[in-house]
Amino acid sequence: MYSLAVSILRVPLGDRSYDVHIGTFGATDIAERLAEDIGEPSGVAVLVDEHVAEVSPRVAPLVEALSARLRRVQMFRLPRGESAKNLAAVERTCQWLAEQGYDRGGVIVGMGGGAATDHAGFVASIYLRGIGFALCPTTLLADVDASVGGKTGVDIPAGKNLVGAFHQPRVVVADLGFLQTLPAREVAAGMAEVVKAGLIADGQLFASLEANPTLGADQLPAAIAAAVQVKIDVVSEDERESGRRAILNFGHTFGHAVEAASGYELLHGEAVSLGMLAALSLGEARGVTEAGLTDRSRALLAKLALPVDVKARVSPEVVTRIEVDKKRRSDKVRFVLVPSPGEAALHDIPLPELKQQLLAAIG
Numbered sequence: 001m002y003s004l005a006v007s008i009l010r011v012p013l014g015d016r017s018y019d020v021h022i023g024t025f026g027a028t029d030i031a032e033r034l035a036e037d038i039g040e041p042s043g044v045a046v047l048v049d050e051h052v053a054e055v056s057p058r059v060a061p062l063v064e065a066l067s068a069r070l071r072r073v074q075m076f077r078l079p080r081g082e083s084a085k086n087l088a089a090v091e092r093t094c095q096w097l098a099e100q101g102y103d104r105g106g107v108i109v110g111m112g113g114g115a116a117t118d119h120a121g122f123v124a125s126i127y128l129r130g131i132g133f134a135l136c137p138t139t140l141l142a143d144v145d146a147s148v149g150g151k152t153g154v155d156i157p158a159g160k161n162l163v164g165a166f167h168q169p170r171v172v173v174a175d176l177g178f179l180q181t182l183p184a185r186e187v188a189a190g191m192a193e194v195v196k197a198g199l200i201a202d203g204q205l206f207a208s209l210e211a212n213p214t215l216g217a218d219q220l221p222a223a224i225a226a227a228v229q230v231k232i233d234v235v236s237e238d239e240r241e242s243g244r245r246a247i248l249n250f251g252h253t254f255g256h257a258v259e260a261a262s263g264y265e266l267l268h269g270e271a272v273s274l275g276m277l278a279a280l281s282l283g284e285a286r287g288v289t290e291a292g293l294t295d296r297s298r299a300l301l302a303k304l305a306l307p308v309d310v311k312a313r314v315s316p317e318v319v320t321r322i323e324v325d326k327k328r329r330s331d332k333v334r335f336v337l338v339p340s341p342g343e344a345a346l347h348d349i350p351l352p353e354l355k356q357q358l359l360a361a362i363g
Contacts, residue, residue: 007225011148012236013168020148020172020232022225027058030173031065034109034134037171041132042105043072045097047120049084049112050077052138056181059111062136066109074100078112082264084119085154087163093123107132107170113139113186114146114268118164121152125167134171138178140190141269144197144227147172149235149248155264159321160256166240174228176221188305189269192251195300196276197227200250201234203342210296213303247344250336251276254358257321258313266307273306274313278362281310282354283337285361288347290340311363319355 006023021033038044046063053059053075067073076096078084097106110120110133117135124133137147153164179187198206205226209215215223231248238245255275259266266274280297283289298308307313322333332348339345349357 007221007228009225009228009232011168011232013239016168018169018171020174020228022143022174022176022221022228024177025173025175027061027065030062030136030175031069033173034066034136034171035069038070038107038109038132038134041070041107043074043100043102044070044107044109045100045102046073046075046109046111047078047093047116047123048075049080049116049138051080052112052116052178053077056138056178058175058177062111078116078119081113082115082155084112085115087154087156089119090123090126090154093119094127097123097127102127102131104128104131107134109134109136111136111138112142113137114142117142117147118152118161119154121150121167121169122154122164125152125165130167132170133167134173135169137172137174139182140179140187140224141193141267142190143174143176144190144224145193145231147174148228148231149245150239155260160260174224176224179220184305186267186269189267191304192269192273192276192301192306194223194227195297195304196248196250196272197230199276199297199338199341200247200336200344201230201342202226203340205230206341210300213300246334246346247336249334250338250344251279253322253333253335254278254310254318257318260321261313261315261317270307273301273308274310277301277308277310278358279335279337281361282335282358283339285357286337286347288337288339288345293338293340314359314362319359322355322358323351 009020011018108120108124110117124131135147137143150166150168152167153161156162234245251272255271259271280294302308332350335347335349337345
């Protein structure tokens with residue numbers, strides 16, 4: 001039995017379908033759900049963000065509960081945060097898996113924020129040409145975005161998420177108890193993705209956030225579930241981003257560029273906040289976005305303690321990084337614009353025109 005009421009959302013992808021569990025769980029609850037969906041692996045490698053392992057009292061009991069139910073459970077600590085999102089870190093993890101004798105019957109359980117879950121999923125996609133994995137996200141951003149949908153990957157010097165693969169987990173268990181030890185700055189960063197979900201596909205969610213941006217502990221689970229449902233609906237329609245899934249990149253073209261230019265001192269959600277405002281400004285300048293939506297969004301994001309100083313973040317390096325964005329197609333960049341809350345549209349904009357209009361729109 002679960003400790004508290006929980007949302008169970010299904011990601012419908014045929015024989016690769018899986019559940020996303022959102023709630024506050026005990027270690028036994030999580031272990032039972034993971035064991036049920038993982039099956040009977042030859043071994044389980046629990047890849048944990050080293051900082052989470054140090055500060056959260058929830059990690060050790062979970063590993064112990066998994067060990068009581070599954071064979072050969074071992075924990076490997078990943079570098080903290082974005083330090084895990086590079087090829088060198090991936091190589092170290094793969095080397096450890098090989099040294100420990102994990103075979104194709106092994107399964108990875110990734111535990112941490114978005115960087116750790118991206119790392120775990122990518123390693124699972126390439127180790128022995130692909131093994132199973134499950135995720136236990138521990139940050140709000142990972143709960144609502146990184147852990148769902150099967151996008152995995154790492155960064156390289158040229159840009160963010162330029163190396164990766166699509167690889168779906170077997171189950172996701174988002175234990176909101178981890179948020180109790182999450183710094184306020186990271187909670188705010190996660191809320192950027194909730195706002196994004198409202199802007200692109202759930203106008204009611206956006207309106208509710210405008211009316212009550214400071215969510216209480218009893219209101220947060222519903223907001224998380226609504227944001228996750230947006231992503232599930234989009235992914236189930238377009239798993240490999242050949243069309244509609246691209247709307248999930250709203251705010252990410254400029255956001256990824258400014259995040260990389262900051263040397264990743266900006267959290268991903270903070271960068272997305274800035275990127276959404278840039279995209280909304282561009283949309284208004286092109287006559288696509290309804291007048292005033294940029295200002296409304298800026299006010300909401302500011303109330304959530306997210307950065308909104310887009311103009312101050314623009315630099316030649318940011319503009320250059322847009323040129324190598326993975327959403328670029330030849331001389332055009334696929335940009336996501338929002339006509340009104342709950343509605344998103346894809347626009348293929350020639351790069352010179354995009355740079356000119358974006359810079360003008362920002363200020």
